[in-house]
Every structure is written in structure tokens, then in C-alpha cells.
Amino acid sequence: MRKLAEAVAKYIGMALGIHEEELDLLAKSFGEGSCQVRMTYYPACPEPERAVGMTPHADATGITLLTECGNVAGLQVLRKDNCWVTVPPVPGSIVVNLGQIIEVYSNGTYRAPDHRVVVNKEKERVSIATFCNPSPSLPVGPSPQLLAATGLPPIFQTLSNSEEFMQRFYSRKLLDAVPFIDSLKL
Template sequence: MRMMKENVQGFFDLPHHEKQKSAQKPGSLEGYGRAFVTSHDRKLRWNDTIFLKCHPRSCEILIRGQKSPGIQVIRIALEKYNEDMRKLAAEVVKYIGMALGIHEGELDLLTKSFGEGKYEVRMNYYPACPEPERAIGLLPHADISGITLLTECGNIPGLQVLSKDNCWVTVPPVPGGIVVNLGQIMEVYSNGTYRAPDHKAVVNKEKERVNLNSTLPVSSVQELVRQR
């Protein structure tokens, strides 16, 4: 986690022309750029992103055209980080399955799905914003995935979750901690026992914020949902 935090921050600190070597290609969200920009007429979010589909493919887009030793270090750190996050996700859903009381065979299939299913990572950079009340960090939404693991690269809060009484609550960063956010696949799988919370990202007037989102859509879990 320490290596990943340092190297992600290092990437966003690079000059713009260096980051552009890993830029998104037309028609693709993978690489460096801004997520989900479908029109130049819409309001843009106050952030930059590196988005990668890391499994079953590797992270070659991040190093495309790059000869910098620093980029190679990021790739090595990311591959190790991805491996560890996949193991963590499998452990988390194992205990969720145990709490749901599913039988051993299905529990094994559930944990295997998260250990071997599709995996994506998004690295987000939110610059300091002179008028944060007028900017969009990340729009309110619930994840459609199975599970997302969020790692903060600093101590700047920005994640907010919608509470049961319809109020936005700030999630304070915990040093060395990982925020586990369940998606709609797990909500459906658990028949609503576990909920996919609405959440958003706000920006800070004076300080930047960097974080990593490791997301497991897990196509085989979708098959489990259909079976249930």
C-alpha cells in the first residue's frame, strides 16, 4: 500500500506531457484522462483519472510509450497491489457468505469468483479547487460492481456516504485502512441484506486528494445471482 500510494502520487506529479503518454485512446476509458466524458457540452468532474482493466489482462496501457524508470516502478507496485487486493476481496466476501449462511459449495464458488473474476483499478486525483461548492468531484451514485476497495493516499477527506436519514456523512481517512464498499451485485446476491450505498466525492479548497479504487465486477458472481 505504501509503495502504491507513493507511486500514484508520483505519477500525478509528472509534467502533463509525460502523463499524456499514457492517455486514453479515442473510444476507450483505459489510461490517463477523465472518466465518462461523453460530450464536451456536459459539466466535467474536478478530477483526473487513471483507469485500467487489470484482469484478465495486465497493466500494459499504463506503460505504453513510457521509458521512464518511474513508470516501470509504478507497474511493479501496481501488479503486487492488485494481487493483494484480490486476495482481500475474496476474504471479505467469504465472511459475507458465511454471515448469509450459504452452503459450503456455493461459498467456495463465491470466494473463487472474486479471486479469479474481472478486476479494474481507478486512480483518482482531485486538485485543490478555489470554489469547491461549485465543483463536482464525483456525482452521487451506487456502484454496480460486486465490491470496491478504497485506499486513500493521504489524510484529506472527500468520500461522503448517504445515511439512512438522507444526510451526507463524511468518511474520515484512517491511516493504513481500506474502505470496503459493496456494490449492487452483492445487494442483489444477498437479497438486500447488504446494501450498495449511495456515495459521492467532494473537493477541497486548499489541498489535493489522491486515492485508489479497486473494483471487482466479477462476471461469475452475476451467474450466481441468476441461480439464486
């Protein structure tokens, strides 16, 4: 999973027009960064309309790699028109979800999507999520090459590293009216 996160980070950088040293630094950072794995079991629920599998949220991490075990749908993504769309499970696949660290790095080009999990009335569901972060030595802020190439101003502040980013994320109040990502905007 770490090698996959490294490759995804490299392709994201390439798509943003990042090259040479910064691209290598980004990819290497995900190769050296932390990964946490969470396995989640969602039992069948006789009244799924009255239960929530996982509340709506956007991942604060860099890249999330999701493996769904079985063929039971549950992951939903919020579209721009505020409608929830079910992501159909594809056997043997890995769902790549970009987190808020990538949103900041891309200066908002790539958004960390809001998503949730719903339960199934008749079938249980198991998923394995791997949350990948860049190395703590990498500053978390808009890509300098991206800003130079586009001439756009940064829309997010730069934090000293991913540990500071995650510490600020976890130290916020859960009932804050301002979404975490918006608290980083300049």
C-alpha cells in the same frame, strides 16, 4: 486486492449463512473475477461548494476497495435520512464498499450505498479504487441458499453471469428515471 476481495466475499457469504459449496464458489469466483483499478486526482479547489469531485452513485460492481492517499477527507456516504456523512480517512486502511452485484446476491440484505466525493478548498486528494467482480461463470442473482434458509422470495431477477449484469448496466440510458438496481427487481 484480489485476495482481499475473495476474503470479503467469503465473509459476506458466511454472514448471510451461506455454507459449503456455494460459499466456496462465491469466494473462488471473486478470486478468479476481474479487477479494474482507477486512480483519481482531485486538485485543491478554491470554491468547493461550486464543484463536484464525483457525482452521487452506487457502484455496480461486486466489491470496491478504496485506498485514500494522504489524510484528506472527500468520500461521503448517504445515510437513510438523506444526509451526507464524510468518511474520515484512516492512514493505511482500505475502505470496503459493497456494490450492486452483492446487493442482488444478498437479496437486498446488503445495500450498495450511494456515495460521492467532494473536493477540498486547500488540499489535493488522491484515491485508488479497485473494482472487483465475480467470475463471468457465476450467475448474478439472489443466493439460492439464502432464499431457501429464509423462505423469502427473490426480489431480484437472476442474470446468467456478471458480464451480462455489467452489459445491462452500461447499456442503460444515463438519464433513466429508474435506478439500475431497481430495473432488476421482480
